[in-house]
Amino acid sequence: MISTGIKYLDKLTSGLRLGDNVVWQISNGVPIEYFTRNALSTESSFTNSIVYVNFNYSPHTVCKRFDKIFRRENITMIDAFTHGKGNSDPVFLEFYEGNTIYDTSKILCLDTPKDIRSFMEAMNSVETQNRDGSFYVFDSLTGMNELWKDERAIVDFFSFTCPKLYDLNTIAYWILEKDAHSTKALAELSHITQIVLDVENTDTGYYTLKLKKLEERTAQASGVTHHFKIINRDIQFQEGKSHLLKIGGRIKELRKTLNVTQSEIAAQLGMTPGAISQIENDLITPSLYTLVQLSAILKKPIEYFIQTEILESDNKGYRLIRHDKTGQSVDSGISFFPILDGSHNDLRVFSVTISNGEKTDGPLMLHKGRELIVVSGGSISLTIQNEPLLLQKGDSILLENAFPESWENTGSDPAELLYVLF
Numbered sequence: 001m002i003s004t005g006i007k008y009l010d011k012l013t014s015g016l017r018l019g020d021n022v023v024w025q026i027s028n029g030v031p032i033e034y035f036t037r038n039a040l041s042t043e044s045s046f047t048n049s050i051v052y053v054n055f056n057y058s059p060h061t062v063c064k065r066f067d068k069i070f071r072r073e074n075i076t077m078i079d080a081f082t083h084g085k086g087n088s089d090p091v092f093l094e095f096y097e098g099n100t101i102y103d104t105s106k107i108l109c110l111d112t113p114k115d116i117r118s119f120m121e122a123m124n125s126v127e128t129q130n131r132d133g134s135f136y137v138f139d140s141l142t143g144m145n146e147l148w149k150d151e152r153a154i155v156d157f158f159s160f161t162c163p164k165l166y167d168l169n170t171i172a173y174w175i176l177e178k179d180a181h182s183t184k185a186l187a188e189l190s191h192i193t194q195i196v197l198d199v200e201n202t203d204t205g206y207y208t209l210k211l212k213k214l215e216e217r218t219a220q221a222s223g224v225t226h227h228f229k230i231i232n233r234d235i236q237f238q239e240g241k242s243h244l245l246k247i248g249g250r251i252k253e254l255r256k257t258l259n260v261t262q263s264e265i266a267a268q269l270g271m272t273p274g275a276i277s278q279i280e281n282d283l284i285t286p287s288l289y290t291l292v293q294l295s296a297i298l299k300k301p302i303e304y305f306i307q308t309e310i311l312e313s314d315n316k317g318y319r320l321i322r323h324d325k326t327g328q329s330v331d332s333g334i335s336f337f338p339i340l341d342g343s344h345n346d347l348r349v350f351s352v353t354i355s356n357g358e359k360t361d362g363p364l365m366l367h368k369g370r371e372l373i374v375v376s377g378g379s380i381s382l383t384i385q386n387e388p389l390l391l392q393k394g395d396s397i398l399l400e401n402a403f404p405e406s407w408e409n410t411g412s413d414p415a416e417l418l419y420v421l422f
Contacts, residue, residue, distance in 0.1 A: 001016070002016040002017065002171065003039075004038065004042070005038030005040075005041055006237075009209075012211055012226070013195060013211070013214060014214075018133065018170065019194070020166075020171050020194045021166060022171070022194070022195040023176070023190065023196045024173060024175045024199060025176060025197070025198045026177055026200075027201050030199050031230060035173075036173060036175075037066060038235065048135075049076065049130045050069070050074060051076045051126055051130050051136045052066075052076070052139065053138045055084065055085065055139060055140045055146075055147060056081065056139050056142075057139065058095065059077060059092075059107055062139070070102055076106055076126060078107075078108050078110065079110060080113035080119065081113075082095075082109055082110075083110060084114060085143060085147055108126065110122055116148060120157070123161065130170070131168040131169060133169065137172070137173045137175075141154055141175065141189075142175075142181070145180070151181065154185070155188050158189055159188070174189075193215075194213075194214075195214055196211075197211060198210040202278065206229045206284075207227070207229070208227055208284060209228060210224065226238070229333075247282075247285070247286075250304070251294060254300060255280075258299070262277055268293070269290060289361060295365065302364075333357070333358030334352065334360060336364075337351040337352075347420070348422070349418070349419070350420075350421075352364065352417040352418075354409045354414065355414050356409050356414060357409065357410075358409050359407065360407050361405065363403045363404060364404075364419065371419070372399070372419075374395075374396040374418040375394065375395050375417055377414065377416030378393065379415060380408070380409055381407075381408045381410050384399070384404055385402055386405070
């Protein structure tokens with residue numbers, strides 16, 4: 001097995017194999033370079049040289065983005081940008097004049113990248129010298145299409161090169177923006193390649209990944225949506241069983257009861273109707289801030305969307321409350337449990353866990369009365385009326401006419417809070 005550089009992704013794919021072509025179908029705004037950087041940074045006895053085929057960015061930008069990687073001896077860049085989308089601009093050409101940081105002799109700057117035959121000749125030359133264990137990155141089939149202005153030519157190039165790289169025992173990442181290509185072209189690419197990964201940006205603060213194709217091995221989670229965030233340049237997937245709140249059905253039911261359209265909800269939230277559809281179908285989970293807004297729009301308290309098991313025993317004079325100890329996550333880094341829901345009195349009590357490094361803005365929920373926050377574990381930094389306050393274990397704060405403008409766990413441990421509304 002050859003690692004992708006990301007343990008979670010290795011579990012989904014069973015790792016990479018020599019001969020694999022991986023097509024990354026991404027939506028606009030997905031920082032795919034984090035996946036590429038992880039793969040290229042992985043030390044492996046299987047990998048030999050790196051070939052980076054660049055259509056979308058100047059060589060200076062690419063070198064800075066993958067700085068340490070591009071200082072290696074075993075890397076080759078095919079620059080199809082400078083005299084392509086870069087229009088031979090002097091600013092881009094300056095990179096090749098007296099560059100003492102990066103070895104430009106490792107960069108093959110194509111004079112006529114718009115000429116498909118010329119590009120193919122350059123590729124054939126590079127492929128002859130970089131086989132068995134080489135790692136190829138085609139930074140943008142979309143950029144290639146924009147330059148060549150011929151989607152059929154893109155598919156033909158892929159149809160020829162993909163099997164060739166397979167036979168040469170290499171690994172290749174092929175990146176494209178799926179909304180910029182026809183359904184027919186995407187289908188043809190998917191049919192030929194070994195692995196297809198679909199990555200989307202969302203309006204909820206995290207990204208989603210789906211495994212669309214995995215050839216010659218068992219797909220452990222084909223078609224399943226996997227959520228991840230990028231924190232401090234690190235890709236962090238939700239490990240194990242997903243505890244994202246499954247609240248889509250309730251939101252959809254309430255919206256229809258109120259005779260409100262997805263477009264109207266989206267307009268109030270500053271989101272797209274497509275994002276509302278994804279929430280209603282439990283493909284993505286709204287951020288805590290969005291959930292607070294939804295609770296106001298749909299005229300339901302936030303605890304309506306969070307399930308808990310309450311076992312009543314009136315004859316014994318107590319109420320026993322149980323919940324899933326593994327947690328139900330809102331905003332992926334915030335776990336949120338109702339202890340008392342206010343159904344018998346005006347007291348509402350919640351247990352809240354905020355992961356280390358997590359930050360969220362605005363109130364956790366809309367409430368007109370007073371609030372008491374008790375820190376039972378870790379620490380939490382609050383901003384109240386523009387004043388930063390650090391609460392540590394054992395501290396508490398009573399809010400009478402104010403609310404936290406932001407919550408941030410800057411400590412090394414999760415912040416455990418008791419949140420009381422009355």
